[in-house]
Amino acid sequence: GAVVSQHPSRVICKSGTSVKIECRSLDFQATTMFWYRQFPKQSLMLMATSNEGSKATYEQGVEKDKFLINHASLTLSTLTVTSAHPEDSSFYICSARREGRGTEAFFGQGTRLTVV
Amino acid sequence: AQSVSQHNHHVILSEAASLELGCNYSYGGTVNLFWYVQYPGQHLQLLLKYFSGDPLVKGIKGFEAEFIKSKFSFNLRKPSVQWSDTAEYFCAVYVGGTYKYIFGTGTRLKVLA
Numbered sequence A: 001g002a003v004v005s006q007h008p009s010r011v012i013c014k015s016g017t018s019v020k021i022e023c024r025s026l027d028f029q030a031t032t033m034f035w036y037r038q039f040p041k042q043s044l045m046l047m048a049t050s051n052e053g054s055k056a057t058y059e060q061g062v063e064k065d066k067f068l069i070n071h072a073s074l075t076l077s078t079l080t081v082t083s084a085h086p087e088d089s090s091f092y093i094c095s096a097r098r099e100g101r102g103t104e105a106f107f108g109q110g111t112r113l114t115v116v
Numbered sequence B: 001a002q003s004v005s006q007h008n009h010h011v012i013l014s015e016a017a018s019l020e021l022g023c024n025y026s027y028g029g030t031v032n033l034f035w036y037v038q039y040p041g042q043h044l045q046l047l048l049k050y051f052s053g054d055p056l057v058k059g060i061k062g063f064e065a066e067f068i069k070s071k072f073s074f075n076l077r078k079p080s081v082q083w084s085d086t087a088e089y090f091c092a093v094y095v096g097g098t099y100k101y102i103f104g105t106g107t108r109l110k111v112l113a
Helices: none
Strands: A004-007 A010-013 A019-025 A032-038 A044-051 A067-073 A076-081 A090-097 A105-107 A111-115 B003-005 B010-014 B019-021 B024-026 B031-038 B044-050 B056-058 B064-068 B073-078 B087-095 B100-103 B107-112
Touching (some): A004 A090, A019 A090, A044 A067, B003 B087, B019 B107, B044 B064, B044 B073
Antiparallel strands (some): A067 A076, A090 A105, A090 A111, B019 B073, B031 B044, B031 B087
């Protein structure tokens, strides 16, 4: 149990368009989901914490209007990169906490976004 | 601010060699500590975790880690690595009360057959 699925795994989009990435907890309810961004040879940087039914909490320096996060249900959170630019190209990973499993986080497989 | 540092960015070992990957964190309060592994093309997976109790933690696939509070360290070890251990390893800290996980930069391990 505790599977987190992220879709799509890879996406290429044109500069100026928007891209939506989905993160689903398949076999548990996730009241809290996290979105990370990973640059090559760097750590996973937390972008925002998403709580079901409320606004996401963004980390300092992350543009909330550019990276729209919606956590509409206990099993789904989405990240929309709006008006994407080449510098937004990166690897985006979501994770979810499962109630009753302490602080262990479960990760999606990540999404490689390339903006051309 | 809290941070996690992993000292080795790339490690190359021959099979059967011993492994130790360093991890240090900066936070004076209660932390939960994790090592995650990412095999090529796969999810991040939990190797082991420390919440409290015995500071020597055993995980899957023969890995273990030792929490040394005085050194703010949580180093990962394996006595004899295998080719299949080739992966990227991340140390992470969960900071109590913030719901945040802070990751190190990762260590790429390559094991030569």
